[in-house]
Amino acid sequence: MKHSPLTLAVLALCAAAGSAHAQSNVQVYGLLDVGMENANNQTPTGGSMTRVISGGMNTSRWGLRGSEDLGGGLKAVFNLEGGILMDTGAQDGALFKRQANVGLEGAFGRVVVGRSFTSTYDTVISFDPMGFAPYYSWATSGPATGPSKYGFTTQYDNIIKYAGSFGDWKIGANYAAGEQTTGTQDSAKIGFTSVYKVGGANLMATWERNNGNTVAATGNRDKNTVWHVGANYETGPVKLWAVLRDYKLVAGKALTADVDATTTWAGIAYKTNAVTTLTGAVYHVNVKNVAAGKDADPTMYVARYRYALSKRTDLHVTAAYAKAKNGQFTGLSRDDAGYGTSQRGLTIGMQHRY
Numbered sequence: 611m612k613h614s615p616l617t618l619a620v621l622a623l624c625a626a627a628g629s630a631h632a633q634s635n636v637q638v639y640g641l642l643d644v645g646m647e648n649a650n651n652q653t654p655t656g657g658s659m660t661r662v663i664s665g666g667m668n669t670s671r672w673g674l675r676g677s678e679d680l681g682g683g684l685k686a687v688f689n690l691e692g693g694i695l696m697d698t699g700a701q702d703g704a705l706f707k708r709q710a711n712v713g714l715e716g717a718f719g720r721v722v723v724g725r726s727f728t729s730t731y732d733t734v735i736s737f738d739p740m741g742f743a744p745y746y747s748w749a750t751s752g753p754a755t756g757p758s759k760y761g762f763t764t765q766y767d768n769i770i771k772y773a774g775s776f777g778d779w780k781i782g783a784n785y786a787a788g789e790q791t792t793g794t795q796d797s798a799k800i801g802f803t804s805v806y807k808v809g810g811a812n813l814m815a816t817w818e819r820n821n822g823n824t825v826a827a828t829g830n831r832d833k834n835t836v837w838h839v840g841a842n843y844e845t846g847p848v849k850l851w852a853v854l855r856d857y858k859l860v861a862g863k864a865l866t867a868d869v870d871a872t873t874t875w876a877g878i879a880y881k882t883n884a885v886t887t888l889t890g891a892v893y894h895v896n897v898k899n900v901a902a903g904k905d906a907d908p909t910m911y912v913a914r915y916r917y918a919l920s921k922r923t924d925l926h927v928t929a930a931y932a933k934a935k936n937g938q939f940t941g942l943s944r945d946d947a948g949y950g951t952s953q954r955g956l957t958i959g960m961q962h963r964y
Contacts, residue, residue, distance in 0.1 A: 634678035643668045644696035645926075645959020647745060649942065651950035664696035665744040666959035667916070667926045671708055677715070687720065688712040708765065719774025726771050729782035730816045730838070731764045733803040737814055737840045739851045739877025739891040739912075745957050746912050746930035746942045748893040749853070752873060753932065755939045755947045756906055760857040760871040760895055762836040763820060766799055780805040788821065796823045796831060811843040822862055830862040847881040851891075870898040885918040906938035922963045929956050 645666040652659040664670050673691030680686055691709035693702025711724030731750075735742050738749035751761025766786035773782045781804050788797025801818035815838065822832030840853030853876075859869040877891035891912045897905040910932040917925045933952040934940035941948020942955045 634676060636674060636676035638672075638674055639964065640672035640694075641668055641670060641961065641963050642694070642696060643670050643959060643961040645957050647955060647957045649953060649955035651941070651948050651953045652946075654949050656950060662697040663745060663957065663959070664694070664698075664702075666928060666957040667743050667914070667924070667961050668741065669744050670694040670696045670702075673709065683716050685715045686712070687715050687722065689722070689726075711769070711771075719772055721770070721772050723770050725765060725767050726769050726784075727765050728763055728769075728818065729771060729773070729784045729801045729803045730762050730818050730836070732773065732782060733780075733805060733814055733816050734762070734838055734840075734853070736812070737838075737842055737851055737853050739875070739879060739889055740914065740928075743914075743928070744943075744945070746910060746928060746932075746955065747891075748873060748895065748910060748944060749875060751944045752871070752893075752895045753908055753910075753941045753948065754943060754945055755934075755941045756897070756908075757900065758857075758859070758869045758871065759944060760855075760869075760873055760897075761944070762816075762818060762838075762855070762857075763799065778807040788823075790823060792824055795821055797821055810845050811841055813841050815839050825862040825864075828862060828864050832859060832862045834859045849879045851875070851877045868899055872896045872898070887916045887918075889914045889916070903936050904938065905936060906934040906940055907936075908932055908934040908938075908940040910942060924961045925959075926961065927956075927958050930954065 643665045645663055646660065647663045648660045650658045671691055671693050673689065675689040678686040689709045689711055690706045692706050693708055695702050709726050711722040711726045713720060713722030734749060738747055740747035742749055750764055751759035766784065768787045768789055769784055771784040783802050786799040790796035799820045803816040805812055805814045817837045820834040824831045836855065836857050838853060838855045842849060842851045855873040857871050861868055873895045875891060875893040877889065879887055879889040881887050894909045895907060897907050910930055912928065912930040914926060914928040919925060930942050931954045932940050932942045937951055939948055939950060941953045
């Protein structure tokens with residue numbers, strides 16, 4: 611049988627695709643977390659609300675990730691990941707708001723380019739007792755009520771990110787191009803992280819700088835600097851955490867006050883058996899550089915019960931209470947403002963990984 615050149619070309623491409631597939635893998639994955647929340651001081655008149663929530667213990671998401679073996683210990687890698695709002699079924703922001711990157715991995719570590727979680731996020735996430743739960747954790751940022759959330763940046767566009775492991779050391783670094791015609795430093799972002807393992811303990815430190823754009827009137831730009839130091843320790847069924855974060859925003863505009871605060875948190879988790887984990891945490895924000903008597907200095911107490919139905923499915927119940935000083939408002943959530951000097955909440959939910 612004779613084949614046309616076009617047919618031969620198509621067959622060659624199919625054969626090449628089959629060969630590449632044999633050396634590569636693509637995984638469809640996701641996490642679905644949905645539940646109910648009841649909290650007071652949800653309205654200016656102090657009203658309570660019961661609602662279906664997306665993400666009590668984790669943010670719901672779906673994604674594609676994979677790698678191709680290039681030989682010599684080198685791999686090409688990619689990751690596309692988007693958020694899901696489980697209460698409505700809607701897409702959470704852009705299609706691949708969480709991650710959209712491609713890169714290379716080898717003995718040197720991993721380098722990716724595109725949109726990704728920051729090096730700081732990758733590091734600090736393992737030092738949060740609540741595991742960066744959308745409800746109730748101030749590890750990424752403080753409560754939405756107040757002059758600032760005093761947190762760090764979880765994701766960057768235009769990122770070049772490196773991560774490597776060398777014995778007991780893990781290091782990370784990222785640079786995000788500001789892509790401004792006014793100069794390479796306008797809107798540029800940079801960060802460095804390190805984790806060192808000593809027996810059952812892990813010690814970490816992070817630093818990041820986020821620039822704004824140059825203000826013509828002053829010739830200066832906003833400079834946001836955030837650093838963390840912290841540790842966790844695990845022995846038998848018990849795990850402990852302690853972290854300090856310092857946040858400072860130096861204003862580029864004239865006659866504009868700087869923003870400054872220190873956030874600390876600590877926690878403990880206890881596995882009572884193979885399927886049950888009890889976790890407790892305390893978060894506190896020391897608000898600085900505000901008028902006397904206007905510092906809220908909020909504190910939040912959290913307790914969570916987690917029951918594993920299987921390796922992929924969990925039930926969870928979380929209770930929290932937050933309170934501020936000096937008659938200032940505060941809330942439990944880093945996304946929704948509270949309308950009182952205190953707020954209490956309870957979530958009941960289910961999480962499934964696939």
